[in-house]
Amino acid sequence: MNSTLLGIGMTSRRTRERMAKRLLEQGIRNNKVLDVMSRTPRHIFVDEALSSRAYEDTALPIGFNQTISQPYTVAKMTELLLEFGRPGKVLEIGTGCGYQTAILAQLVDHVYTVERILPLHKKAKDHLWSLRLKNISYLHSDGGWGWPEHAPYDGILVAAAPSEIPEMLLEQMAVGGVMIIPIGRGDRQELQRVFRTENGYEIEELEPVTFVPFLAGRE
Template identity: 80%
Template sequence: MNQTLQGIGMTSRRTRERMINRLSEQGIISNKVLDVMRNTPRHIFMDEALASRAYEDTALPIGHNQTISQPYIVAKMTELLLERGPLENVLEIGTGCGYQTAILAQLVDRVYSVERILALQRKAKGHLWELKLKNVSYLHSDGGWGWPDYAPFDGILVSAAPSEVPEMLLQQMAVGGVMVIPIGKCGSQELQRITRTENSYEFEKVEPVSFVPFLSGRE
């Protein structure tokens, strides 16, 4: 691993290890999730001016009024998605800077990632290429439409908060599939896990969260 990926000082392996210890203390128990986050250089996904804060437990701006989620939220959503077993094809709504995408790509067979802001998508592609993660497909589109060409999905992870679950995303879940999504307006959002059954959907409320709003259209 080159020096940029390895990190120095506040982006070093030691700093990353402190993040992992904190995640364990916060209740993340999946060793697979913890190992992937330990080995993924979060600092390369943000501007150099903010890289020294990459391993703090906070969301940070990535431009275009978007953020990279705090490490705990990335770990928690990933753990919830994978808790019931391995997944083959996962739809990610909101590529953003690509950090969550990179975590998923190391834990599932295939990631289909949708981003409405083209400039963010291009940067994310570069980061994942640098990490040699090649099991990701990208689509510049409105996230509310999902990606019907590759449905149904075993898992769906949504990294922006709609006021209610987009109907097209529910329709693109496989039977037995899981969706992890924040729901609600700013100031009153809740992380939920949805499981599709043969005839219906089961909704499980997890914990309060704070995400950027789910917006329609493309930029």
Template identity: 75%
Template sequence: MMMLNVKGIGMTSMRTRERMVGRLKEQGVNNHKILDAMRNTPRHLFVDEALASRAYEDTALPIGYNQTISQPYIVAKMTELLLASGPLAKVLEIGTGCGYQTAVLSQVVDYVYTVERIQPLQKKAKNLVWSLKHKNISYLHSDGGWGWPDHAPYDGILVTAAPPEIPEMLLRQLAVGGVMVIPIGHAGGQELQRVTRNASGFEVEILESVNFVPFLSGRE
């Protein structure tokens, strides 16, 4: 059993976390459930110990395997965009990464299905998130472009890496009335999009410029 310093000290303390939440409010995040999830999730445990003191800065940090943990604002904002139309029962996350976004999502939706192509990264994330007692999550090691058809359709899909265009398989797995939040584009020219599926097709909103790792195919 992992012994975790969930409360943190100094630059990882609850006071530092409260400052992060204050910044998120200033940046326009106002969903209280999401702010509570950000406050309650110990981001310092999701990064290397050497970077723990920077965990609550509004910056992306490396997590190994050429991947990053997204800045707190992006995690909160993407989650808020996903939930803008109301509560969600079943959400597909593409890109488990270190598990931070997964842990936040699991506190604001009924159930999370998360897919990651890098197996050791997902295994580490699963162990940490489980030890934090977030158990409404299923994990799959697979190519994210395939989604997770077994449990489709999903009320929400959140993608944490940027493909040049929206993968067709993910569109097919979105329920009618469902919402996908996804970064699209190449390095230096990405935009965050929200895709809503309605009875006649898909409505796409372009939201803001972002900078994500590229969406890669295959498994490692």
């Protein structure tokens, strides 16, 4: 791995390990998630001017009115997705800069990731290729449509908040599958976990969160 990926000073491996320790103190218990978070260079996914802040527990702007989620949120959503076993196929809605994608790709068999904003879609691909993560398929599309060609999915992770769960995403869940999704508007959002059963869907309400709104169309 080259020096840019390894990082120095505030972007070093030691800084990532401190971040993982903080996540443990915040309640993240999945050791595989903590290990991947400590190894993955979050600083390459933000603008160079913000790289010294990459391992703070805060969301950061990535352009186009979008953000990279705070490390705790990434870790928590990933942990919830993996709680009942390793998913084979995971659909991610909202690639953004690709950081959450990078974490998922190291913990599941294959990630199918969808992004509606073309420049972010292209930039994320560059970041993820630099990490040599090749178990990822990319689509520039409206996230509300999901990616039906590869359904059903064992896991779905949504990185933007709709007011209600998109029907198309529910239909693309495998029986026994899990979806992690923020629901709500503005500062009244809640993280939910949806289980698909033989008889329908079960929803578990988890904790307050703040995400960018889930928008239709593509740019």
